[in-house]
Amino acid sequence: MRDSNIVVGLDIGTTKVCVVVAEKDEAGKLNILGHGRALSEGLQRATVVNINKTVEAIRSAVADAERESSIRITGVNVGISGAHVHCINSNSEISVNQSGVVNASDVRRFLEKAKTNIRYLDIDHEIIHVIPQEFIVDDQEGVLDPIGMAGTTMRGSAYIVVGMKTKIRNIRQCVEKAGLIVNDMTFEPVASGLAVMKESERKSGVVIVDIGGGTTEVAIYIEGAIRFSEVIKVAANDVTHDVAYGIKALYEVAEELKIRHGCAYQGGREEDEEVLIEGTEGRAPKSFMKSSLTLIIEARMMEIFELIRDAVKRSGYFDYLNAGAVITGGGSLIPGTEALAAQILGLDVRGGFPEGISGGIKRSINNPMYATVMGLVAHSFENRHTGHTVEHVASDGSEPTQPPDGQDDEETGEDGQKKTFTDRLKEWWEKL
Known part of the structure; x- marks a missing residue:
C-alpha cells in the first residue's frame, strides 16, 4: 500500500548520487528508513553530460535504498543546480479584494504578478519554483501568512529560481529513464540550507x-x-x-x-x-x-x-x-x-x-555529504508535496497492493490537521 507520510530525496551530484527514504515521527523529526549511494560519472559541474551513466548511477543508488528500507521507490524530489540556474528578486503589489481581507485569491494574484514582472525571462529558461520573501499588508511589514489580515494593498517580494530548459529536461529525463517519477525539483542551495541551518x-x-x-x-x-x-x-x-x-x-x-x-x-x-x-x-x-x-x-x-x-x-x-x-x-x-x-x-x-533527524539509520547519514539530499527530504515535507512516492514491498516479493480505483492517495495533511500556509502556497503556485 502507498504511504503518503514517506518521501524520497534524490541528489544527483558530480561525484555521487544519493538517495534517502524518510518519514516523519510524531514529534515532526525525520526517521531515516533507508539510503543509497553510487558513484556518479555522468555529470560535470552539476550538469548532465552522459545520460546512460547518470541513469545507471540513479538505479544503483535507488536499489540500495530500496533494499535497506524494504520500500519500492516510485517518485522523488530531485535536486537541481549548476551555473545555468540563477535567481531573481521580483517585487509585486496588488489591491486586496473588495472585502478588505486578504484571501487565497489575493495571494495567487500576488504570485502571478511576481512571475510576470520577470521581464528578461527568455524562451530558453523556465521557472523552477518561487520562494516568497515577505508580505507587507498596508504598512504592516514582516508578514509570513497574510491570509485573514485586513488591508487595502498587499506588496512584497519573491525569490524566483530560473534554469535552462534543456538542462532541466536532461535531469528529468535521467530520472524518468531510471523508472522514477519527478514529484518535485528543488534548487540545491535551498535544500542544503534547510538541512543544516x-x-x-x-x-x-x-x-x-x-x-x-x-x-x-x-x-x-x-x-x-x-x-x-x-x-x-x-x-x-x-x-x-x-x-x-x-x-x-x-x-x-x-x-x-x-x-x-x-x-x-x-x-x-x-x-x-x-x-x-x-x-x-x-x-x-x-x-x-x-x-x-x-x-x-x-x-x-x-x-x-x-x-x-x-x-x-x-x-x-x-x-x-x-x-x-x-x-x-x-x-x-x-x-x-x-x-x-x-x-x-x-x-x-x-x-x-x-539537523532534525530522530532515528532510523541516523548514523549512516549524519555526514555533511548528505546535507543536500536530507534537505530535499525536508523540503518535500515542508511543502507537503509527496505525490506518488513509495510503495511498500510485500514480504513475498510480489507486487504491492494498489488502492481501490477512485481512492485518493494524495496527502491531505498529517494526522488530519488542516494544511499550513506553506501547503496552500505550493498548491496555488502549481495552478498558476
Missing part, C-alpha cells in the same frame, strides 16, 4: 556554503528568507586534480591521499611527516612530505573561499550575517576547512551536519 541562524542572518564535487553553492538567509544565492564552478574535484598534478599521481590515488592525509590550513598543521605512495599499474612507489600536500590543498581551498567571500560581498548582505557561515558538503570534510574559512571570510564558522 538552525532557525535562530535563519533569522539572524547566515550564509550556507555547500562544497560539492563539481560546484560550490552559496545561499544567504536574512530575517527568515533566502535573499541571495550563487553557484561557483570551483569545488572539491579541483582540489583532487591539483593534488594529482602536484605529486604526479593518478586521480584515484590523489583522492585517497586528500581524504586520508589532507589538511586545508597550514596554520593548523602538526609536525611534518613523510607520506608513502604505493606503486600502482606498474609504477614505482614514491614519497613526499605531508606539508607539501597541505600547501597544494590550501591554495585551492583559499581560492574557493575567496570566491565565496567575493560573492557574499557582492550580494550586499555581508554586514547582516550575524550568525556567520555554515560550511557543509563533502568538500568541507578536509581538516582545517573551518579555520581557513573563518580566516578568509572574516565570519564565525561552524560545520554543517543534517
Whole structure:
C-alpha cells in the first residue's frame, strides 16, 4: 500500500548520487528508513553530460535504498543546480479584494504578478519554483501568512529560481529513464540550507556554503528568507586534480591521499611527516612530505573561499550575517576547512551536519555529504508535496497492493490537521 507520510530525496551530484527514504515521527523529526549511494560519472559541474551513466548511477543508488528500507521507490524530489540556474528578486503589489481581507485569491494574484514582472525571462529558461520573501499588508511589514489580515494593498517580494530548459529536461529525463517519477525539483542551495541551518541562524542572518564535487553553492538567509544565492564552478574535484598534478599521481590515488592525509590550513598543521605512495599499474612507489600536500590543498581551498567571500560581498548582505557561515558538503570534510574559512571570510564558522533527524539509520547519514539530499527530504515535507512516492514491498516479493480505483492517495495533511500556509502556497503556485 502507498504511504503518503514517506518521501524520497534524490541528489544527483558530480561525484555521487544519493538517495534517502524518510518519514516523519510524531514529534515532526525525520526517521531515516533507508539510503543509497553510487558513484556518479555522468555529470560535470552539476550538469548532465552522459545520460546512460547518470541513469545507471540513479538505479544503483535507488536499489540500495530500496533494499535497506524494504520500500519500492516510485517518485522523488530531485535536486537541481549548476551555473545555468540563477535567481531573481521580483517585487509585486496588488489591491486586496473588495472585502478588505486578504484571501487565497489575493495571494495567487500576488504570485502571478511576481512571475510576470520577470521581464528578461527568455524562451530558453523556465521557472523552477518561487520562494516568497515577505508580505507587507498596508504598512504592516514582516508578514509570513497574510491570509485573514485586513488591508487595502498587499506588496512584497519573491525569490524566483530560473534554469535552462534543456538542462532541466536532461535531469528529468535521467530520472524518468531510471523508472522514477519527478514529484518535485528543488534548487540545491535551498535544500542544503534547510538541512543544516538552525532557525535562530535563519533569522539572524547566515550564509550556507555547500562544497560539492563539481560546484560550490552559496545561499544567504536574512530575517527568515533566502535573499541571495550563487553557484561557483570551483569545488572539491579541483582540489583532487591539483593534488594529482602536484605529486604526479593518478586521480584515484590523489583522492585517497586528500581524504586520508589532507589538511586545508597550514596554520593548523602538526609536525611534518613523510607520506608513502604505493606503486600502482606498474609504477614505482614514491614519497613526499605531508606539508607539501597541505600547501597544494590550501591554495585551492583559499581560492574557493575567496570566491565565496567575493560573492557574499557582492550580494550586499555581508554586514547582516550575524550568525556567520555554515560550511557543509563533502568538500568541507578536509581538516582545517573551518579555520581557513573563518580566516578568509572574516565570519564565525561552524560545520554543517543534517539537523532534525530522530532515528532510523541516523548514523549512516549524519555526514555533511548528505546535507543536500536530507534537505530535499525536508523540503518535500515542508511543502507537503509527496505525490506518488513509495510503495511498500510485500514480504513475498510480489507486487504491492494498489488502492481501490477512485481512492485518493494524495496527502491531505498529517494526522488530519488542516494544511499550513506553506501547503496552500505550493498548491496555488502549481495552478498558476
